[in-house]
Amino acid sequence: MKNKQSNFFLIAAIFLTAASAGDLLAADQPPIEYPYKPYMEGKMDPQITGWPLSEEEKAYVLKPPGERKPGMEAGGTTIAEMVPVTPAAGKWKDPNAWLNDEHGRCVQAVQDNKENIDILLVGDSITYFWSPSYKSGEKWVPKFCDAWKKRFGQYHTVNIGIKGDTTQTILWRLDHGAIDGAKPKVIVLLIGINNGPTAENFKTIGQGIKLCVANLRARCPESQIIVVKTLPKATEGVKRLGDYIDEMKLTNDPRLQVLDLWDDFVNPDGSEDNNLYIDGVLHLNDAGFEIYAERLKPLIEKAMKP
């Protein structure tokens, strides 16, 4: 009896706290729920949405990534399966480079163009290299490669690929101003290789990709989304991740298409076709981008149809 009563109070208390917290934070909550509760409760990042960052959040995200992983906030060890599905700011050797030069550059690119973006490219270095940026005065200027210009030159494209990005850094960026106010016609998402897919962890990375899609969908309800299956690297982990993306049935969303490039980039003997890679097995060269762009073309064209 006594137990039941205290349970009741406990539940009531939780409801009350949740309600009041909800009211207070309504505008500052991510548009989707992440599975790791301590993150949602603000026990990790002090500021889980919004840009620019508060001083407190800035100090937090500049801590080494190892100290910011799910599980570390409780003084424990990393909970590996929560890493790909919990937003986390990225970090390069220079502590500020990812945050300011990279994320900052991408935020600016979107803000400068947000009224009329046809195609928004979201991803890691493979996406970044569609249009490496150079600095002109204070501005970063993207220079799109021929493979892109030839086929998609007529579209207004903004590329927010950042080298080294993972599902968790994409989630963090989306929640911290990356595409605020943008209404792209088409979003192309390619992410996951830097999460290091293996035969053991591919499902959690798949869940991370699914959350990226859910976040993009919540922020851009009208946009067409193209999910490119993780590429390259002809490993069992990447292959399984690709199959898992099919299993998750993302295409239940009528405005979403999935592009599978496996047969284009992998030889029948199971090796990468390294004639398509700059460095043998990771980044695409011109020939690789030609194939990628050619395969992307019908999906973009379909997405562009009113």
Place this chain on the structure above:
Amino acid sequence: MNKRLTLLAVLLLPLVQPVYAADKSSIEYPYAPYNEGKLEPQLKGWPLSDAEKVYLKKPANQRRPGGECGKNLPEMWSVTPMPGYISWSSQSDTVWLGKHARLMANAQENSDAEIILLGDAFTQRWGDGADKKPLITAWQKQFAQHKTLNFGITAERTENLLWRLDHGALDGLSPKVVVLNIGMNNVARMEKTGVTVASIAQGIQLCIENIRAKVPTAHVVLVKLLPAAKHSSPVREGITKVNAALDGLHLDKDPLVQVLDLMSDLTNQDGALRDKAYAYDQMYLGDYGYEIYAAKLRPLIEKALNGN
């Protein structure tokens, strides 16, 4: 004066001639400009000359047959030697040439090897020779008593293997058997590039000819293309067609050549890959697949070893 010069020329002629005399270890390729040295400056030998190194820095499409005259000749790709993936742009590179060099260095320390394996990733996975990895259990079980060198390189095509054979791969070796499994990666993107079935089969035939010329007393076991990819996929269709073309060439009319077909061992009756034989979903052979492969190879290798 003139007479004296003529006399000198006549005297020198025998000295000059041997250099140009036909070398029995070289074979003729169907693309004449290649044989004439109009593409590569160094058609054979190792190490590479400076001129050859400069040549290899050119983009791959300029080094392919036809590239020297601005033509697209995909039907010549599989039958004209060309090195595998080369990029000199970053330090970590020339991976393929590095592997070729390491395989040859390793071979010099093991020149008494009886069996040599040549091929692509399906061969490399017997145990990577370039990394001096031991051969896998499936191989050891059947052939532990025969010293074996694995020359398989991932992603290899017929033209890459031809180039290796001409640039030192088997120099100084006298194997009793060479096991060859190549051509699978020529099939990839066959449709898109215009590479033909006949040219792939001919590329495989040239590999055999080349091996026979380099190590004339060695037996050759040709393993026809292994099944890969989904049953009805273009890649699988290409594999089936190339294997049929190989049958038409009757390669085993050479008494030192035997041919092994593993199609029925690695697929079900409906043509689907035998799940148990593959590591994961049509990617590559797993341990059990290699057990089957080794067991099927055994009688052919024994015949070759006893025949010597």
